Amino acid sequence: MTLTPMPTPFIKSLIPHLPRYAEEEGDFYTVPRTALVDVLCQQSQRDRAVAETVIALLETLLDTLAVLDTDYLQKGEWCWVSFPAQLLALSVLTAWSDSDSRLFASNFWNTQGSSNAKKDQQRDMLRAIETRRVEHHAQQAAQPIRYIYVAWSLIKLDGKILLYQREDTRKRFDSQAGDYGLVGGRLNQHDVTGDWLLPDLLAALQSGDSLPIKTALPVTLQRELHEETGLECGRHYQFKPWRCLRPFRQVQGSAPNHALTDYHFEVFQIELTLEGYLFLQRQVAQDERLVWFSPKDMLPTQSAKDFPYLHALLADFDNDNAEFEQALTTLPDSFVGQYRFQPQKYGLTLPLDYRMPLLAGTLGKEKPLALSLTERQLAILLGLAAHLRGFEFIEVEESVIFHPFGWLKLKPCSSLQSELIGLATALKETDLIIENYGDVFIPLVDNP
Secondary structure, eight states: OOOOOOOHHHHHTTGGGSOEEOSSSOOEEOEEHHHHHHHHHHHHOOOHHHHHHHHHHHHHHHHHTTOBOHHHHHTTEEOBSSHHHHHHHHHHHHHHHOTTOOSSOTTTTOOTTOOHHHHHHHHHHHHHHHHHHHHTOTTSOOOOSEEEEEEEEEOEETTEEEEEEOTTGGGOSOGGGOSEEESEEEOOGGGOOSOOOHHHHHHHHTSTTOHHHHTTHHHHHHHHHHHHHOOOBTTTEEEEEEEEOOOEEEEEEETTEEEEEEEEEEEEEEEEOHHHHHHHHHHHHHOTTEEEEOTTTTSOOSSOTTSOOOHHHHHTTTTOHHHHHHHHHHSOOSOOOOOSOOOTTEEEEOOSSTTSOOEEEETTOOEEOSOOOOHHHHHHHHHHHHHHTTOOOSOOOTTEEEOSTTOEEEOTTOHHHHHHHHHHHHTTTSSOEEOOBTTTBOOEESOO
8 A cells, every 4th residue: 555645735624623622621522533534534535544544643643742642542532631732733733734834944953054052952952852752761661763883992001091071071961971081982984994885884874783883993993092192003002902882872962963872882902002102191291181080080979070970881880880990990001111121130230429330130149330431421320210210309400301111201402312312322232221212212221
């Protein structure tokens, strides 16, 4: 059977025969569903099967709007819940029967070139509808209509996780969602490689648990990491899967794109190269959106909403705070200094007097090194050793910036940089190694 479109007179002819509800006294009367079918058959000269289908569609629409009394509906009769319910039903059906009528301005749902105020109106409307759809589902099992795939990264240094301040903080309704999230972001259609027809690609993007889309998340990860931190895969880091989260369902969205959404997250563990570690240190120092949080800080609290509240990640641990914190605490750091010279049970003793020899060798059997240093050179070595051992300095030259693991950054063309480059060259053939990385970062490679 082919159902032809309902012309406006078709719906208009039905409106006078609908049930009525008194505005003030509460009186009402019902109309049998079969009587409405008869009206359509008589006035529109339609096949009865077509008329029954039309009434069924209208009944579903009105029932979704909750304007029909369900007790009477089970008896095969239409009856409004109240006079306001009758008004809503008539408003919708009258608009439907009038080709010049719209519930919204003709350009209301346009997003291209729209102001933020207009997008806020779109979001408010969608959120109101979707929230009601979720809250009033009879089985509390409303289905999502939006699907988002997200790649997150775990970058951990010195026991803390790197988070990024979310750009849409002021556009979200859920204040507990937090202002920070893991570095990463959502997949877009350009991350998906392959020879796709547009209908197939959009269908895959807008469906749940799509394997072809999930396989594109590593591309998303690399793009998002570069956008938010500047890190480049291969040069600055490698990655491996850490955890694929259960779908997280929530009425949420970006800007006007608000709906009951299934979020599919995959979290990747990041392993930084030496160059990546040093690069990231500079980025964090320069970008206030990049912030380090301890695993305990990432737990839900009653504090101000500035603290991160990573619902989806915590939900994957069944909201077990202890298990969540333990998993992040035991996660290896993203960078461990792998120095070229780390023999076991090896000692290196630096004298305070430059005229005294440097001792090196197996602990308890150290021997003097055949090496002659100036007073200035020994002072530089002592400074490097002190930094490596975690000592604090009362005064530091402006050209020096300290980093963890014994690394330091020197401003280009500084006198100290030239001295260190020369000292590293002089020590190249000895057990006392100074590692020169691009004439900028120079650590003492040992544990003096």
